[in-house]
Amino acid sequence: MNRTVRKLLALLGPLLLVLLGGAVFEGTASAAAPPAGQATRYTMTAFTNSSESNLYVYDSPDATGFALQKGPAYTPPSGLIRDPSIFKHTDGYYYLTYTTNWTGNTIGFARSTDRVNWTFLYNYTIPISGLTRTWAPEWFIDTDGSVNVIVSLTAASTATHFTAYKITATNAALTTWSAPTQLSGIGPNYIDTFIVKVGSTYHAFTKNETTKYIEYATASSLTGPYTLRKTGDWAGFGDWVEGPALVQLDNGGWRIHYDGYRAGKYWYSDSYDNFATWSAPTEVPGLSGFIRHATVLKETVPGGVTLPTNATRSLRSVNYPDRYAVARSDSLGYIDPVSTSSSAAVKQSATFTVVPGLADANCYSFRDSSGRYLRHWDFRVRFDSSNGTDTFKKDATYCARPGSASGSVRLESYNYPGRYIRHYNYSLRVDPYQNTDTFRADSSFTVVSPWA
Structure with a gap:
C-alpha cells in the first residue's frame, strides 16, 4: 500500500x-x-543450467524459499528432461511430462509416489505429420476433471512458428490421448503456454518467441479463441524471458515464476487484481542462476x-x-x-x-x-x-x-x-x-x- x-x-x-x-x-x-495440523506445500520441478538430462525437486512452505529435496531426482533412459511439469493425479501418483529433445515429435512421462523417486513411463508421439520440435508440455487440469497437456509444436525447419496445442487424456491411467487440438488465437510463434482457469475464464500466459516477452490472453473455452489482452513488457517482466508458471498463494494472490534465461536469472512476481498488475520481479532466493523452466505444484499436507x-x-x-x-x-x-x-x-x-x-x-x-x-x-x-x-x-x-x-x-x-x-x-x-x-x-x- x-x-x-x-x-x-x-x-x-x-x-x-x-x-x-x-x-x-x-x-x-x-x-x-x-487449518491447524495442515500446511501448504509448494513443490517445484526444474532442470538446471548444468544439466538438461536431470530433474531437480524442491519444496517450500511459502513459494519463495525452496529447499532441495533431491537432485538429480530422475534421469530419463534417453534424451533430455527439459521443462518438467508436475501434477498429482486422482490415483495418488505424481506425474511429470517433459520435453524429450531439442528436435522431434515426442514428450515424456514419468510418475512417482513421493515426488522424489521417479519411474519412467513412456515417450508419447504427437500424431501430427512433419513435426520438427515438440516443446514445453504443461499439465492443465480443468474444472470438469479432465487431464490435459498444453504443448508447443512446430513443423518449421528452425525453432520458429510454434503454435499451442492441447491433448486430453482419454483414460484414467494417462496412457491414451485425444487427437491434438490447436488453441485458437495463440500464435503463430508463441511457446511455453501456461493456462490457469478462474471462474469460467481461461487465462493463458505465453512467450512471444519473436519479441521474447511473456504475453497474456483470455478465452471462455480451453481451446479458444483466445484474445491477446496484454503484449510487450506489459507486466514489467522484461524481455528474453520464458517458462511462465503460475500458482495461487494462500492469501488469494497469484504468483508467476519465470526464467530470465538470457540474464541467467529466475524470477517471481505477484498479482492481486485478476492479473492486471504485478509486483516488481524478485529473484528466487538460492535458485536464481541455477534452475531453468520450472513448474510449481501447490498442495495441502499434514503438518x-x-x-x-x-x-x-x-x-x-x-x-x-x-x-x-x-x-x-x-x-x-x-x-x-x-x-x-x-x-x-x-x-x-x-x-x-x-x-x-x-x-x-x-x-x-x-x-x-x-x-x-x-x-x-x-x-x-x-x-x-x-x-x-x-x-x-x-x-x-x-x-x-x-x-x-x-x-x-x-x-x-x-x-x-x-x-x-x-x-x-x-x-x-x-x-x-x-x-x-x-x-x-x-x-x-x-x-x-x-x-x-
Whole structure:
C-alpha cells in the first residue's frame, strides 16, 4: 500500500476509535490458509543450467524459499528432461511430462509416489505429420476433471512458428490421448503456454518467441479463441524471458515464476487484481542462476506450525535467546533483553495475546496489553490500534512457518508473501526472505510462556 493511502487510513483510525469508544478488537476473519495440523506445500520441478538430462525437486512452505529435496531426482533412459511439469493425479501418483529433445515429435512421462523417486513411463508421439520440435508440455487440469497437456509444436525447419496445442487424456491411467487440438488465437510463434482457469475464464500466459516477452490472453473455452489482452513488457517482466508458471498463494494472490534465461536469472512476481498488475520481479532466493523452466505444484499436507490462540505468550529470539520481541514506548517493535529482574513494565512490553489472524483466521495476530496490534508500516514493525480497515487487518496478520530451530516459528507477512518478521540491529522489520542461515535465524522465534 502506498504512503498516501496509508496516511489517509492512519488519519481515519483515531476517528474510528473515538466513534467506537476505544480500542477495536476484531471479530473472526475468514480463512484461506490451511487449518491447524495442515500446511501448504509448494513443490517445484526444474532442470538446471548444468544439466538438461536431470530433474531437480524442491519444496517450500511459502513459494519463495525452496529447499532441495533431491537432485538429480530422475534421469530419463534417453534424451533430455527439459521443462518438467508436475501434477498429482486422482490415483495418488505424481506425474511429470517433459520435453524429450531439442528436435522431434515426442514428450515424456514419468510418475512417482513421493515426488522424489521417479519411474519412467513412456515417450508419447504427437500424431501430427512433419513435426520438427515438440516443446514445453504443461499439465492443465480443468474444472470438469479432465487431464490435459498444453504443448508447443512446430513443423518449421528452425525453432520458429510454434503454435499451442492441447491433448486430453482419454483414460484414467494417462496412457491414451485425444487427437491434438490447436488453441485458437495463440500464435503463430508463441511457446511455453501456461493456462490457469478462474471462474469460467481461461487465462493463458505465453512467450512471444519473436519479441521474447511473456504475453497474456483470455478465452471462455480451453481451446479458444483466445484474445491477446496484454503484449510487450506489459507486466514489467522484461524481455528474453520464458517458462511462465503460475500458482495461487494462500492469501488469494497469484504468483508467476519465470526464467530470465538470457540474464541467467529466475524470477517471481505477484498479482492481486485478476492479473492486471504485478509486483516488481524478485529473484528466487538460492535458485536464481541455477534452475531453468520450472513448474510449481501447490498442495495441502499434514503438518505445519500451530500457535495457541486467545492465550498470552512471549516471542524469544532464536539467535539472541536473552532477547524478546517487545513494543517500546515509541510504538515500534524491537528485540530487547528481558529477565526475571526486569521491571513489570518491561515484562509487560514483551507479552502479547495471540489471536486468530485479523485477515485470515488460520494465521495469527498479536495484541499487546493496551489493545494495539503488531503490524508493519513501510516494512517496519510497530504497534497500533486497529482502524478496522482491510489494509490494517492484512498488515497485522502473519502466517506461521517452521523456524530455523526445533520448535521455533517464522512469521510470514499475510499481504507481502515472502517477507518475514526479523530483527536487524535489534529492530523488528518485515524483510524479504534471504537464503542465508543468518536470515533464517534472525527471523525465527520461540513462542514461550508470557513474561506478564
